[in-house]
Amino acid sequence: xxxxxxDPQALSIQEGENATMNCSYKTSINNLQWYRQNSGRGLVxxxxxxxxxREKHSGRLRVxxxxxxxxxxxLITASRAAxxxxxxxxxxxxxxxxxxxxxxxxxxxLTVHP
Amino acid sequence: IAGITQxxxxxxxxxxxxxxxxxxxDMRHNAMYWYRQDLGLGLRLIHxxxxxxxxxxxxxxxxxxxxxxxxxxxxxxxxxxxxxQTSVYFCASSGMTGASxxxxxxxxxxxxxxx
Numbered sequence: 001x002x003x004x005x006x007d008p009q010a011l012s013i014q015e016g017e018n019a020t021m022n023c024s025y026k027t028s029i030n031n032l033q034w035y036r037q038n039s040g041r042g043l044v045x046x047x048x049x050x051x052x053x054r055e056k057h058s059g060r061l062r063v064x065x066x067x068x069x070x071x072x073x074x075l076i077t078a079s080r081a082a083x084x085x086x087x088x089x090x091x092x093x094x095x096x097x098x099x100x101x102x103x104x105x106x107x108x109x110l111t112v113h114p
Numbered sequence: 115i116a117g118i119t120q121x122x123x124x125x126x127x128x129x130x131x132x133x134x135x136x137x138x139x140d141m142r143h144n145a146m147y148w149y150r151q152d153l154g155l156g157l158r159l160i161h162x163x164x165x166x167x168x169x170x171x172x173x174x175x176x177x178x179x180x181x182x183x184x185x186x187x188x189x190x191x192x193x194x195x196x197x198x199q200t201s202v203y204f205c206a207s208s209g210m211t212g213a214s215x216x217x218x219x220x221x222x223x224x225x226x227x228x229x
Contacts, residue, residue: 033217042204043157045217088156101147101172102206102218104157 006089006105014113019076021108023089024069030092032065033102034074037086046074046087051094081114117141120205120221127195127228135190135224137205145208146188147172147218148180150201157204163188195228202226 007022025032031050035043047063049056049072056063062075076083086109090102118139127133139146148160149172159172163182177199179191188207192199202225206218 035220042220042222043206043218045219048217090157101159101162102157103159103173104149106154106156 006087006108008108009106010109010111012111012113013079015079015081017079017112019079019083019110019112021074021087021089021110023072023074023105025072025089025091025103025105026070027091028094029067030094032063032072033090033092034061034063034072035088035090035104037088037107039085043088076110079110079112081112083110084112085110118205118207118219118221120203120224122224123222124225125227127192127226129196129228130194133192133195133226135192135203135205135226137188137190137221138186139188139205139207139219140186141207141209141219142185143207143209143219144185145210146182147206147208148178148188148190149204149206150174150199151204151223152201160190160203195226197228200226200228 005024033048034046037043047058049063049065060077065072086107088104088107090104121136144165147162149157151157158174160178161180163169166182166185169180202223204223205221208218209216
């Protein structure tokens with residue numbers, strides 16, 4: 001079963017606008033990660049946020065984590081056409097024998113129009 | 115080698131045939147993983163390995179086997195392929211910082227079609 005569920009499933013914006021994607025999950029986590037996948041390619045890691053962190057930044061990316069609501073958001077500011085891709089959140093379950101196993105959401109397809 | 119590689123890039127296979135997908139990483143990561151990605155179902159974990167010599171089952175392990183003879187290599191074998199195993203397969207690896215898990219690095223994928 002999918003741990004993370006993303007919203008929206010698809011997002012279409014104009015270049016220069018901000019894009020916000022949300023992710024909800026079900027169980028306690030060790031960390032939550034966001035990945036990007038261009039069509040026909042492998043996944044590329046964007047940001048990892050640990051369960052004791054609330055916000056992280058990387059360039060034009062901002063990720064927030066609310067463990068009380070079991071949710072996270074990814075904000076891409078000043079989007080570019082090259083940001084067009086699928087974005088996935090993935091969680092690592094806390095403790096036990098899960099050892100770093102990622103459980104992925106279905107992903108958000110982002111299209112940025114020039 | 116830089117990062118994580120997979121072979122072959124793509125393969126068309128007759129049902130019932132045996133197939134091994136190869137995965138090699140040069141980052142000395144302890145953990146390695148195999149996922150399959152299907153439209154509408156996202157990425158699902160098939161098998162994983164915490165460290166050389168150990169493996170574990172993921173969400174969809176049936177019909178697949180893995181081995182981890184050394185740190186670098188993590189092959190995935192389909193003993194007798196079936197059409198439902200048509201998918202894109204991704205291998206990944208990750209290290210740890212203390213007791214915390216790090217990000218995973220993904221290979222470029224193998225597109226497998228079983229006829």
